[in-house]
Amino acid sequence: MDAILQHYPVVTEIPVAWGEMDALNHVNNVVYFRYFETARLDYFKEAALMDDIKDTGIGPVLSETSARYRLPVTYPDTLLVGSRVTKMEDDRFTMEYEIFSQKMGAITTRGTAQVVMFDFKNNSKAKISPQLRETIEAIEARKELPANA
Template identity: 70%
Template sequence: MDDMLKDYPVITEIPVAWGEMDALNHVNNVVYFRYFETARIDYFNKVALMAEMKQTGVGPILSETTCRYKLPVTFPDTLYVGSRISKIKADRFTMTYEIVSKKLGRTTTIGCAEVVMFDFKKNEKAKLSQHLLDTISSIEGKGLIEQELV
């Protein structure tokens, strides 16, 4: 699994729950967005984004999210969700996800999310702080992120 998710600095382990199955005996399509959300929050915690939001009132809101289903997942299984930031602009960033099944040993799902920074006090978009940019760069590595900070 480590080799398959080597480009992802944050990996979240999620056990598949029986209740996530649908009538066709595989994980329901909507559940994958919850998996992405769990991975996204793990990433945010790693870069201390939620702690920064408590101090500044500026935090993330989800603008758009997509999912591509490659293989069905069934209970029991354990999933590894890799998350990373692949693109940064002044007021937003793009996260990419890859879900690998322990049982199948393969990628089952890939996804993407556009996250916009929002000032909840002013009720408007906001720029990413320099501290957040520096923290993201430190875990992503130089050259891995396409930056458009204009």
């Protein structure tokens, strides 16, 4: 597993709950977005992004998300969800996720999200602060580089 999620600086462990399965006896497709949300919030916690909202009134808003399902997940299982930021622009950043099933020993799902910084006081988009940009760059620098890099 270490090698599979080595390019993800934040990894979140999530146990699969029985109630997350649907009539076809696998985790319902909607639940994966909750897994992504949990991983995203763990990443935000690492970046102290949610703390900034209290001080600045500026925080993240999810503007777009997607999932690509590769293998069905079933109960019982424990998932490891890797999250990373792959692109930063002036007012937004793109995140990627991979879900690894410990039971299957494989990646089951990949996802992406577009996160826009939003000024809740003025009800408008906001720029990524230099401090947040620096923090995200530091988090991303923690991921392992390929051996030939």
